[in-house]
Every structure is written in C-alpha cells, then in structure tokens.
Amino acid sequence: MQPPADGVLWVTFWGVRGSIPTAGPEYQATGGNTACVEIRCGAHVLLFDAGTGVRKAGIALAREGVTAFDIFLSHSHYDHIIGLPFFAPLFDPQAHGTIWSGHAPSVATTRGIVEELLRPPFFPASPTMFRASIAYKDFKAGDIIRPAAGIAIDTAQLDHPGGVIGYRVAFGGSAVAYLTDTGTRSEDANKAALRLADRADMVIYDCMYTEEEAPGRAEFGHSTWKQGAELCRTAKAKRLAMFHHAPDRDDAEVSALETAARSEFAGAFAAREGMQFSFSAKDELLGAVASPS
Numbered sequence: 001m002q003p004p005a006d007g008v009l010w011v012t013f014w015g016v017r018g019s020i021p022t023a024g025p026e027y028q029a030t031g032g033n034t035a036c037v038e039i040r041c042g043a044h045v046l047l048f049d050a051g052t053g054v055r056k057a058g059i060a061l062a063r064e065g066v067t068a069f070d071i072f073l074s075h076s077h078y079d080h081i082i083g084l085p086f087f088a089p090l091f092d093p094q095a096h097g098t099i100w101s102g103h104a105p106s107v108a109t110t111r112g113i114v115e116e117l118l119r120p121p122f123f124p125a126s127p128t129m130f131r132a133s134i135a136y137k138d139f140k141a142g143d144i145i146r147p148a149a150g151i152a153i154d155t156a157q158l159d160h161p162g163g164v165i166g167y168r169v170a171f172g173g174s175a176v177a178y179l180t181d182t183g184t185r186s187e188d189a190n191k192a193a194l195r196l197a198d199r200a201d202m203v204i205y206d207c208m209y210t211e212e213e214a215p216g217r218a219e220f221g222h223s224t225w226k227q228g229a230e231l232c233r234t235a236k237a238k239r240l241a242m243f244h245h246a247p248d249r250d251d252a253e254v255s256a257l258e259t260a261a262r263s264e265f266a267g268a269f270a271a272r273e274g275m276q277f278s279f280s281a282k283d284e285l286l287g288a289v290a291s292p293s
C-alpha cells in the first residue's frame with residue numbers, strides 16, 4: 001500500500017506499546033513495538049515518536065524511496081526514542097529530515113537528546129554516523145508548526161513526568177490528535193487535550209491502564225480507555241485509537257478492553273501494529289499494511 005500524493009491524510013501505526021517492547025505469540029495480534037505513528041499529509045511524511053516501531057517505518061519508507069521526513073518527539077522517555085538509530089532514512093545520503101521536540105526546553109534541546117542517546121557506553125556511535133542531512137529544531141508548547149504548505153501542527157504541554165507534548169495535525173480538512181503519555185491531574189493539560197482533540201477525525205490516546213490498575217499510579221502520567229472515551233465524547237471526536245498498551249497486556253485483554261470501550265464510545269478501537277487509515281471526505285480503515293521482512 002503506497003499512499004498517493006493527494007489531499008488525503010494517512011495514519012499508520014508502526015508501534016503501539018508503551019514502556020518497553022514485548023514479544024511472544026500472545027502479543028502478536030496487537031504488536032510489540034513501542035510508540036511510532038506515521039501521519040502522512042499528501043506526500044509529506046510526519047512521524048510521531050521514534051520507539052522501536054520506527055525501525056519498520058524506516059524500512060517501508062526506504063523501499064518506497066521517501067527521502068524527506070519530519071520526526072516529532074512527544075518526549076524523550078526511552079520507549080519514544082530508542083528506535084531512532086535504527087531508522088533507515090537517517091543513513092541515506094540523499095535524505096533530509098527534521099527532528100522536533102518541545103516537552104522540556106529548559107532541560108534538553110532536541111540535538112542534546114539525540115546526542116545523549118547515541119553515545120558510549122550506551123551506544124557505540126554518535127549522531128555523526130547519520131548520512132542524511134538532519135536539522136534539529138526546538139519549539140515551545142503552544143507553538144503552531146507548519147512543516148509544509150497546508151499542514152498545521154498545534155502543540156500543547158500535557159500531564160507527564162518531565163513533560164510531554166500533545167499534537168494535533170490538520171491537513172486537507174481532516175485532523176488527527178496524538179496524545180500519548182498523559183494523565184488527567186492537571187486542569188491546564190485537560191483543557192489543552194480537549195482543544196487538540198476538538199472534533200478530530202481520530203484521537204490517538206494513552207490507554208495504558210485499566211480502571212483497576214489506575215488508582216495509586218496517577219503520578220506516572222498515564223490514562224485509561226474510560227478517560228479517553230470521555231475526552232472523545234466531550235471533544236466530539238469521531239474515533240478513539242487506544243494506544244500505548246501496557247507491555248503485559250496480551251491480545252485477549254486488548255480485545256476485551258476494546259469491547260468495553262466501544263460500549264461507551266462507538267468510535268473506540270485498539271490501535272494495532274500495521275493498521276492504516278485514510279481521512280478525506282470520509283474515513284476508512286484500509287487494513288494491515290504489508291509487514292516488511
């Protein structure tokens with residue numbers, strides 16, 4: 001499946017887990033890679049987070065011959081950046097890309113985050129190994145980023161230890177919100193999440209915990225499907241993509257939570273690795289993309 005360069009907004013889930021990758025037959029239908037979502041606006045490739053899922057995204061993009069991309073980090077916890085050195089387009093001398101972040105501007109720059117990740121003794125090489133032309137950009141929560149004509153990305157600080165940015169991508173009359181790693185303790189963050197989710201075609205939301213698991217864990221900055229459903233109902237969003245599944249959540253549990261979420265919000269579904277959607281006048285699920293070997 002190769003999205004055409006038209007006015008359509010595409011969403012592809014390359015990694016849907018939170019915290020740490022997981023493997024095993026009981027997790028296969030959901031997928032075990034950590035956070036990475038491609039949102040393609042016409043021909044323009046935007047990647048949200050670079051968890052282990054970004055490796056497969058890179059293989060697919062390289063095969064397709066894509067040489068331009070923007071990577072937006074929600075924050076710099078390992079599950080959202082660890083895949084970066086395995087993203088094939090970074091090693092293509094013809095490629096050029098921009099890496100963006102804005103969750104903790106007083107603590108770390110985007111360039112600093114990547115340099116810290118890629119240094120001995122944790123990694124054998126530095127970002128100088130990249131062959132692509134890479135720009136590192138920092139922004140402030142609240143900025144609206146326009147990486148290309150017709151694309152507007154609204155940003156806001158949400159509720160997570162060390163900070164996290166929520167994004168809303170608007171293109172061609174469609175809008176998708178990417179709200180991962182966030183709790184609901186901060187009124188400011190709740191208002192921001194509502195603004196980003198407002199009448200969105202899809203809200204990709206942190207549904208890490210069940211209602212039973214959530215009590216006592218508020219300080220970790222994650223949410224439940226009920227909180228996601230409530231946000232989507234209030235925001236009049238069309239779909240809730242349940243995202244950042246806990247590493248121990250097997251396929252049967254994910255399906256059970258999905259069924260429960262649908263009973264409260266009809267547009268809810270569990271994000272699974274390889275799912276692809278397109279949005280234009282009407283949205284449709286395109287099914288799983290071919291898995292690159």
Ligand SMILES: [Zn+2]
Nearest residue numbers: 018019079181
């Ligand atoms: Zn995470």
Ligand SMILES: [Zn+2]
Nearest residue numbers: 075077160181
């Ligand atoms: Zn996190």
